[in-house]
Amino acid sequence: MEINSYVIFFAAIFTSNILLTNFLGMCSYLSVSRELESSFGLGMAVFFVLTVTSALNYIIYHYILVPLDLVYLQYIVFIIVIAAFVQLAEMVIERFSPLLYYSLGIFLPLITVNCAILGVSLFLVIRQYSFIQSVAYGAGSGIGWLFAIMMLAGIRNRVKDKYLPKGMAGAAISLLATGIMALAFIGFSGVVIIQ
Amino acid sequence: MIILIINNVVILAGIGGFLAMLLVIADYFLANYGDCNIDINQGKKKFTVKGGSSLLSSLAEKMVFIPSACGGKGTCGLCKVKLLKEIGPVLPTEKPYLDKDELKNGVRLSCQIKVKQDIFIHIPEALFSIKKFRGKVERIIDYTYDIKGVYIKLDEPKNIEFKAGQYVQLESKKYGKVKQVVSRAYSMSSPPFEEDKIELIIRLVPDGIMTNYVHKQLHQGDDISFTGPYGEFFIRDSKADMIFVAGGSGMAPFKSILADLEKQQSKRRIVYLFGARTEKDLFLVDEMRHFEDTLADFTFIPVLSQADEDSDWKGKKGYIPPILKDYVKDPDNTEGYLCGSPGLLAVTEKEMHKLGIKNVYYDSFG
Incomplete structure (x- = not known):
């Protein structure tokens, strides 16, 4: 693939936002977006894990799984790598920011099963990215996810005290807002395409 | 075929093992806070502990016991200590138990904060005993x-x-x-x-x-x-009338208090209302009747909320709060002492305040 890594990086943030175009990683996106502060924390954690795991998974895939002809193990291996790195991220956060550690609570270990992270690792294999491209895609997706959750948190903060019909409150209005955001992001799609 | 399977297992185990090793190394460096000093009441007591565990358990290890009814789960809010030097922001798990003044004065829950650095705290002298x-x-x-x-x-x-x-x-x-x-x-x-x-x-x-x-x-x-x-639940030294209210095992402190008052030959007027469901739930009645004989002015009144229709129960029926007013002579000169379930306490305390009793002390099971 001949796409420039910068292009991939920005495309992953805007045109191919992992959350708004692939709808991956919705669970924690909907449940932690109540406050700006904690969504920023979770977004940063996802960004960190995504960047590192996409690099690690690239190395493991191309230098261990492919030579040994064990490509079919990729799902299991990717998940193990992600799980290990979430553990590491947890330790780092607990050490340096206990407040964030407590406010993320159960969602920190849940990054392990955040499908955006496994999704990125699988996409970079399917799209045959190089190492640099993979890291750019991972980091871009992380920032894209961070953007999306922070925007939703901002919207939810605005909507919080407004009158809503009963059926629209809670998850329904969040999903609608996400849909409108996704439509808005399609506006970027003329810029670059990396599919 | 066998070789293939073994191959897969070995590779997976290898990757897994390598990552686990990485985590162990990271844990060693990241979760290792080294030795931390704890200083109590400005040098009154000092010791060094291994960092990483909660302040409550680190103190208990060194034989300084902070009260904690829940045992460190963060649900009772009793294990408050005052930090003389800030060690970081108040955690969301502590906030519900701290009021404005406490937040301002650096009071924290010792079961929630971890010892990661040198800590300076202030605790009441009584806790040393x-x-x-x-x-x-x-x-x-x-x-x-x-x-x-x-x-x-x-x-x-x-x-x-x-x-x-x-x-x-x-x-x-x-x-x-x-x-x-x-x-x-x-x-x-x-x-x-x-x-x-x-x-x-x-x-x-x-x-x-x-x-x-x-x-x-x-x-x-x-x-x-x-x-x-x-605990702070003991009889205040005065001449005021006292009303005791208890339910179930809330009997315990009053049994101790009454025996103590008997020994002191107290002359104070005491009414003890004890709530139970049925006659099966009543106990120590004979002992309470004995106190009625030996104490100057003591009345024990068991109150049954679900007395059987066909039983020959001749005592009070119903709940304690509505009948409280029958036993209060002079609200300004009366103290209330309550021990029992949080529900009973809340309702009784409210009723006592309504009757004009200002000094109400209680020991909750919560």
Whole structure:
């Protein structure tokens, strides 16, 4: 693939936002977006894990799984790598920011099963990215996810005290807002395409 | 085929093992806080602990016991300590238990904060007198179908000094499928002048780790340990009338208090309202009648909320709060002492305030 890594990086943030175009990683996106502060924390954690795991998974895939002809193990291996790195991220956060550690609570270990992270690792294999491209895609997706959750948190903060019909409150209005955001992001799609 | 399978397993195990090793190394460097110093009351007591565990447990390790009814779960809010030097922001798990003044003065829950650096704290001097006691179960009495009295003879130290109404934290041991050790608060029901033993009154709570341990595992002669004494629930020194209100095992502190008052030959006017469901739930009635004879002005009034229609119960029926007003002579000169379930306490305290009783002291099971 001949796409420039910068292009991939920005495309992953805007045109191919992992959350708004692939709808991956919705669970924690909907449940932690109540406050700006904690969504920023979770977004940063996802960004960190995504960047590192996409690099690690690239190395493991191309230098261990492919030579040994064990490509079919990729799902299991990717998940193990992600799980290990979430553990590491947890330790780092607990050490340096206990407040964030407590406010993320159960969602920190849940990054392990955040499908955006496994999704990125699988996409970079399917799209045959190089190492640099993979890291750019991972980091871009992380920032894209961070953007999306922070925007939703901002919207939810605005909507919080407004009158809503009963059926629209809670998850329904969040999903609608996400849909409108996704439509808005399609506006970027003329810029670059990396599919 | 076999080779292929072995190959897969080895590769997976290799990757897994490598990552696990990485985590162990990271854990060693990241979760290692080294030795931290804890300084209590500006140099009164100083010691060094290994960092990483909660302040509450680090202090307990060094024989400084902060009261904690829940045993460090962060649900009772009793283990407050004042930090003289800030160590970081207040955690969301602490906020519900701290009021504005406490937040301003650096008060924190010692079970929630971890020792990661040198810590300077201030605690009431009285807490230094809290000790760990070891003893043996002398006897266990069945008061009702679900309430037992446990007498503990002290081995080490041999004597305990406390005020009638205070409580201890009893420690359980592992039993059956329960692998965790818990500690729970129980009031002494024996009077302070019996210095070589204590009695605790414990009601069986379904699925309660501690109460099941006491009711089903504990036998005469077993070793048991506790820390104490804790608490501010004791008789205030005045001449005012007193109204005691208790339910179930809330009897415990009053049994101790009454025996103590009997020894002091108190002349104060005392009314003791004891709430129970049926006659089956009443206990120690004879002992209370005995106090009516020996104390100058003491009345014991059991109140049954669900007395059987066909029983020959001649005493009070219903609930305590509505009949409180019949026993208050002069609200300004009356003190209320309450011990029982949080529900009973809340309603009774409200009613007492409505009747004009300002001094209400209580010991909640919450």
